[in-house]
Amino acid sequence: MRLHRSAVVIFVVLIATLVISQAFASPQAPEKTSASGSASSTKRLITEKDLFKFTWIANPQLSPDGLRVAFTRVVVDEKRTGYESSIWTVATAGNEPPVRMTNGKHDSGPRWSPDGRHIAFVRGGEKDEAGKPRPAQIAILSLGGGEAWTITDLPKGAANPIWAPDSRRIAFLSSTTPEDLEKQARQKNRAKPGDESNPKASEPDTTKNTAQPKQAELETEHESDVHVINRAVYRDNDEGYLDPKRHEHIWLLDVPTTSDELTKPRQLTTGEFDEGEPCWTHDGSRIYFLTRRIDEPYYELPTTDIYSVASVGGDLQKLATIPMGIGDLAFSPDGRRLAFHGSVTQPIRSYSQPDVWVMDLAPNPQPRNLTANYDFDMGSSVFGDNAAPRGGNGRRLRWSPDGRWLFDLVEKQGRTPLVRIDTQSGAVSEITHGDQAVLDFSVTSDARNVVALVSTPVMVGDLFTVAQDGSQRRITDVNQALWSQLNLTAPEEFTYTSFDGKRIQSWVQKPPDFDAQKKYPLILNIHGGPHAAYGWVFDHEFQWMAARGYVVLYVNPRGSTSYGQEFGNVIQYHYPGDDYRDLMIGVDELLKRGYIDPKKLGVTGGSGGGVLTNWTITHTDRFAAAVSQRDISNWTSWWYTADFTLFQPNWFKAPPFQDPQDYANRSAITFVQNIHTPTMFVLGEVDYRTPPDSGGEQLFRALKFLKRPTAMVVFPRESHELSRSGEPWHRIERLEHIVGWFDKWMMGVPHPEYHVRPEKQVDKPRPTPETTMPPTSLR
Numbered sequence: 001m002r003l004h005r006s007a008v009v010i011f012v013v014l015i016a017t018l019v020i021s022q023a024f025a026s027p028q029a030p031e032k033t034s035a036s037g038s039a040s041s042t043k044r045l046i047t048e049k050d051l052f053k054f055t056w057i058a059n060p061q062l063s064p065d066g067l068r069v070a071f072t073r074v075v076v077d078e079k080r081t082g083y084e085s086s087i088w089t090v091a092t093a094g095n096e097p098p099v100r101m102t103n104g105k106h107d108s109g110p111r112w113s114p115d116g117r118h119i120a121f122v123r124g125g126e127k128d129e130a131g132k133p134r135p136a137q138i139a140i141l142s143l144g145g146g147e148a149w150t151i152t153d154l155p156k157g158a159a160n161p162i163w164a165p166d167s168r169r170i171a172f173l174s175s176t177t178p179e180d181l182e183k184q185a186r187q188k189n190r191a192k193p194g195d196e197s198n199p200k201a202s203e204p205d206t207t208k209n210t211a212q213p214k215q216a217e218l219e220t221e222h223e224s225d226v227h228v229i230n231r232a233v234y235r236d237n238d239e240g241y242l243d244p245k246r247h248e249h250i251w252l253l254d255v256p257t258t259s260d261e262l263t264k265p266r267q268l269t270t271g272e273f274d275e276g277e278p279c280w281t282h283d284g285s286r287i288y289f290l291t292r293r294i295d296e297p298y299y300e301l302p303t304t305d306i307y308s309v310a311s312v313g314g315d316l317q318k319l320a321t322i323p324m325g326i327g328d329l330a331f332s333p334d335g336r337r338l339a340f341h342g343s344v345t346q347p348i349r350s351y352s353q354p355d356v357w358v359m360d361l362a363p364n365p366q367p368r369n370l371t372a373n374y375d376f377d378m379g380s381s382v383f384g385d386n387a388a389p390r391g392g393n394g395r396r397l398r399w400s401p402d403g404r405w406l407f408d409l410v411e412k413q414g415r416t417p418l419v420r421i422d423t424q425s426g427a428v429s430e431i432t433h434g435d436q437a438v439l440d441f442s443v444t445s446d447a448r449n450v451v452a453l454v455s456t457p458v459m460v461g462d463l464f465t466v467a468q469d470g471s472q473r474r475i476t477d478v479n480q481a482l483w484s485q486l487n488l489t490a491p492e493e494f495t496y497t498s499f500d501g502k503r504i505q506s507w508v509q510k511p512p513d514f515d516a517q518k519k520y521p522l523i524l525n526i527h528g529g530p531h532a533a534y535g536w537v538f539d540h541e542f543q544w545m546a547a548r549g550y551v552v553l554y555v556n557p558r559g560s561t562s563y564g565q566e567f568g569n570v571i572q573y574h575y576p577g578d579d580y581r582d583l584m585i586g587v588d589e590l591l592k593r594g595y596i597d598p599k600k601l602g603v604t605g606g607s608g609g610g611v612l613t614n615w616t617i618t619h620t621d622r623f624a625a626a627v628s629q630r631d632i633s634n635w636t637s638w639w640y641t642a643d644f645t646l647f648q649p650n651w652f653k654a655p656p657f658q659d660p661q662d663y664a665n666r667s668a669i670t671f672v673q674n675i676h677t678p679t680m681f682v683l684g685e686v687d688y689r690t691p692p693d694s695g696g697e698q699l700f701r702a703l704k705f706l707k708r709p710t711a712m713v714v715f716p717r718e719s720h721e722l723s724r725s726g727e728p729w730h731r732i733e734r735l736e737h738i739v740g741w742f743d744k745w746m747m748g749v750p751h752p753e754y755h756v757r758p759e760k761q762v763d764k765p766r767p768t769p770e771t772t773m774p775p776t777s778l779r
Helices: 014-023 048-053 178-191 211-221 540-547 565-569 578-591 608-619 635-641 660-665 668-674 696-705 728-747
Strands: 055-062 068-076 083-091 107-112 118-123 137-142 159-163 169-174 249-254 275-280 286-291 304-310 317-322 326-331 337-342 355-360 405-411 418-422 428-430 437-443 450-456 459-466 472-474 492-497 503-509 520-526 551-556 596-606 625-629 679-684 710-715
Touching: 048 068, 048 540, 048 728, 055 107, 055 437, 055 450, 055 459, 068 107, 083 107, 107 159, 118 159, 159 275, 169 275, 249 275, 249 286, 275 326, 286 326, 355 405, 405 437, 492 578, 503 540, 503 578, 520 540, 520 578, 520 608, 520 728, 540 551, 540 728, 551 578, 578 596, 578 608, 596 608, 596 728, 608 625, 608 668, 625 728, 635 660, 668 696, 679 696, 679 728, 696 710, 710 728
Parallel strands: 520 551, 520 596, 596 625, 625 679, 679 710
Antiparallel strands: 055 068, 068 083, 107 118, 118 137, 159 169, 169 249, 275 286, 286 304, 304 317, 326 337, 337 355, 405 418, 418 428, 437 450, 450 459, 459 472, 492 503, 503 551
16 A cells, blocks of 8 residues: 655855846736736737646755745656756745756655754756666755755665754655665675776686676576466556555655765665655654555554654654544644644545544544534635646645644635634634635744635736735746746636536636637536535636637536535435536536537537546537546446545445346446447556546447447557646647547537548638637637
8 A cells, every 4th residue: 555645045156147037027027917807919829739848846844944845847858759847936025036956857745854954855867878767765955055866776766855843864765675675785895896906807717617607697687577366456547556565654864065065864664565655753753654564454444553662763652543544644733743734534535525634643542523513625726737747746634833724725615725724713814815716835833924826717826925824925927938928817706506406516618709709619518526526726728728619617516515415415326427517507508608619519528527428429419529538438447447445435335246136327438329429548558547448448349349439549558647737748639639639520610630531632721600709819
């Protein structure tokens, strides 16, 4: 099991400052696009390939004195097949452009030392002699000057550096084993040059037969790549096939004072289970961590063990077993309490809302649910398609210095504000306000300085300082050069009443220069999860579809998060079902406005949105075209092949071999003969979350048998994260295929590549009468 979820003066030479100023426009430059998204007529429409020019910010971390914030800056690489990341800092005063701190191409996750003199981070991307990427290692940068240097060299890499309070030690995670270290030592010894004082030492001895020893050595060094599987969970969408012999353990390193000084890390924990989220006590004597000491945890409801180990090593001490999966472990300032996020496991639900819990550091502690009476999702955020594709996040929970408050994010009705939680009463008060999503944040230990990473429908994500009254001041504008050229518009929030009285929140993204007197084609875009939520956050896909002349309707039907426990879990054992009805009523309500052409309706969605896209086209013929992405069409097949199990009755009451009818009744493949809508399937070749052979591949083959119009687009090397963090070119091609399919079936634009026998055709311009945008806005 992997456990997922002093002032500093920097001198920069003039030439570096000039380069940096070009990379980041000054945040003081006036913006040409207002909050409402209005823009001058000189601006152009956004394109799919503008993604190549995006800059993303991830993992902001305030310096201990609050004067600067370090962050990971992510851009598309030169070949446009991957991403580059580096560590930058910017003054919280907002009076200077950001400064690049590291020169690596894959540097991420900055962490300030408590004394503010160093930044530790993870450096990846170095390649071995064969050209293969080496495992990422921990590096350190002195704020006193000089280049960053790598301080670990473990065969399986190092990650998640956590500074000790004394700023002299770093705890981190690695899956390196003693056998790995022995093999590494042998390889280094073989690589040593011969004794230069004896020229004959490097010459081969022809009097000895060395073939046998070399062969034996090769056999000893051979590392099998065969997967021997005996666990129900044997592969992961992010990591691929899992190695049950490897486990993440906690290591400790004395921080070298210079790049010439070498220190050897010590392994603090061992055994057959993973450890995660190491957290130092304030005196630096112990490290607490999360683990789950069960060989096959899928047979039981989720639990988490909290253990600790002395920083000098020794036996582990168990604090408690928490009857739920937890994360974001955080010590109170007095060291007497722990806070964390967790979702109750009883009763068994499809969706259990995450809460904030606190627990005394005492024998037989009992966790207390601080936010039990607050019916929104703690530690969560609404999502778009452009969170930083690399770089990660910081820990969500932060204490105030007096222990009275906890800072956190909350997913609430399509927005994500930064909030403060009273640790006595559990009362939650919002700090930030407005139509936006705080994706990440950082707070100094005295709680006087707060920085938030904020996204809106017209802003990918930038850093803002947040005052005690909630007011925000922008200190980065990383996409200013590109954004100054683009005509981006904010969506219209659109709430309606569904068949049973439930209020459904949705948004309408309209084309720039929208004219309500015209008729537009519509794309219904359905989110996945199913327990997730759209909201006031940037989504390139919606902006580009609108720029191509489509109105985009995106909805949070029942089952979505951010509307309370009952709203989220109401679809348990009924998915898909009434959520489909919510979506169709949303389309009906929009049609009443008169600017949608009812004959030019399209539907798409990914993951759980692919499930609902499939369900939609098996239950109605109203849509002229559909694109189902990373979908599930056969629940029975998916139960057997997904990268996680449903051994607990969360989504289904029984396994498919005990209740096959329930699975059939909820599977689109059962009703495939009802599909008459031209349908494209977009799949990732190594998607282990929704394996292609349990989704689009089955429907595609069936539709081909039925001689119905269909196509399938498969992306090599792509997992379930294709749309959010896949290879940049693949993300572009995905958008082009989706809109290309809609253009073909809704707008009459030829796309011969989707024909069995493609013929060269000259693409005619898309029609431009009443039903579409003017030619200048349709590309």
